[in-house]
Amino acid sequence: MLNSFLLLAEAVVYFAVMAALFRFRKRIGLGVFICALGVMHFLETYLASVFYVALPFGMVSPGSAVLFSGKLVMLLLLYMKEDAATVRQPIYGLLLGNALMIALVLLVRMHAIAPLANGRLPDIGFIDEMGWLMVWGTALLFIDAILIILLYERLGRSLRGAQFTRILISVACVLTFDQAGFYTALRLLSDAPTAVFFGGWFAKMAAALTFSTLLIAYLKWFEDRRIPMPRGLTDIFDTLTYRERYEALVEHVGRDGLTGLLNRGRFDSDGELAVQSSLRMARPLSLLIIDVDHFKLINDRFGHAEGDKVLKAVAALLAEAAGSEDQVFRIGGEEFAILSSRPHPVAKLFGESIRYAVKSSPNTRRFDLTISAGVSSVSESTRGLADLFALADHRLYKAKSTGRDRIVGEPAINESSAAAWTKSVQS
Structure with missing residues (x-):
């Protein structure tokens, strides 16, 4: 019971802080929100690889069930209230930033390390614990972020008037896909038991419901509607941006x-x-x-x-x-x-x-x-x-x-x- 309560509290705190940063983006800049989103990626990947708690339905990691799920919802919020061209920035940034980090870690490990005055040597064993999970997790995040936007758009054709259902289905489907992908890596690299898969999946479905509810409440009570102007087309995100802005402009012409x-x-x-x-x-x-x-x-x-x-x-x-x-x-x-x-x-x-x-x-x-x-x-x-x-x-x-x-x-x-x-x- 305590673990369940703590996971819920973590989800509420995460969403409240990130939503506040997003709400005041005009005053403090959108970069604050995006940087906070990126900083959490390392912690969530580390916790997902080594930190698990027991719940009645299986083993659950706060890094995966709370932080990663919350990040996807924040990216969806960024797309909904800004545009595809803006949400592209943290998605590409996370992918390239983590690739750079892994490359630099490989170089850092080649150093001849000098001990400190007290004789201590740095312990970077946690990098080994994460290892290829960081690479795989980052690739999954890149795919998940694009999928959740595309699915949200696709559902708009039939669920435009049911915003909560549209968000919930998008988040739940993508988190199911992510759980299957991430567990596959855990199984191959650390022989994770099946309790980890089912526990993580149930926890992510609960996270999907929680974050979708919080997102709808935030959109209803705190956000306003703005209509940005269209830009050019270069990739999938710009295509979405053009389509989304075109429809908004047609509606308001x-x-x-x-x-x-x-x-x-x-x-x-x-x-x-x-x-x-x-x-x-x-x-x-x-x-x-x-x-x-x-x-x-x-x-x-x-x-x-x-x-x-x-x-x-x-x-x-x-x-x-x-x-x-x-x-x-x-x-x-x-x-x-x-x-x-x-x-x-x-x-x-x-x-x-x-x-x-x-x-x-x-x-x-x-x-x-x-x-x-x-x-x-x-x-x-x-x-x-x-x-x-x-x-x-x-x-x-x-x-x-x-x-x-x-x-x-x-x-x-x-x-x-x-x-x-x-x-x-x-x-």
Whole structure:
């Protein structure tokens, strides 16, 4: 029980210190984090070769189960929050640094050693204890670090919305591969018993769960999102870097700089595609044009800085209210649009819920803020986004001219075809 508790404590301390160094990388430099990562490599390899403790499920080394597992998770964190070009540096550095150390040790051993004044001679027998394990362990680390990044990327195709599962599977699979590889060397060089393999594997699975949990907590509570610019392509890491940054940039192109919502350009392009898809597939599509009532008075009375805060608050409320298939745009100064897959009656109710949310929100209540909106839906007479927009905009004008703070979406007499279209789609 004591050994298990100590291993857990070691994992928490290791992660806490390394995560703190990473968190403050902008202030103290990323090099501090990378150097700390490299310094621990010698200790973890030495402990993995000679230092084991007994647990109920087998023999376990803190160097392998805690320090090595933690290092892989730190490299994954570095990739996730920086980029592949950055994570390449410690991976290549560890490989080349350990190769240099081994080469220098071979040369150092050729010296004719002079005894110290007290007659003591240096004991470098620990190098023999590590021996080829250092070479093999370093090569495995190089392979593991690349594998964990590639596997994390691969799982992103199906588990993008399940970050914890994605991280856990990546870490657990790579640690399983590493345990098999490292035990093979231990078996050949020191005739390690099978208890070492199974004990180490169980311990690494526990480490995978522990470090994945800590990593998710860290990402949720301490990290922010940043979008770096792309660089060139030279190897696998640069390829990953380019792909990752390209996708991030594509995601953020067409965003409104103030609110973060999609902008008018995206509304024109995405909206036209959505309308054509709705016509082709006979699926409902509704458009809500939303305008903040008396917004000019807010700017005049409180200033443009407060006006910007109001726009951000409204944008946040719209984004929160929107469903997974809805798209929210800022298409003008205080004008917003939502493309929704809801049928017309449901879209109008959706608009009413937004109107209520804006009026009751603590962020907008002190301004007595209200909104008006016009709602239109794709019908048999719709030819494109321009038709849908013109109708919603007409209804918005009607909402504002009849007292504001209302949602207008009722079909007029000449819009009976729209109602018939909606009814046919619902049926």
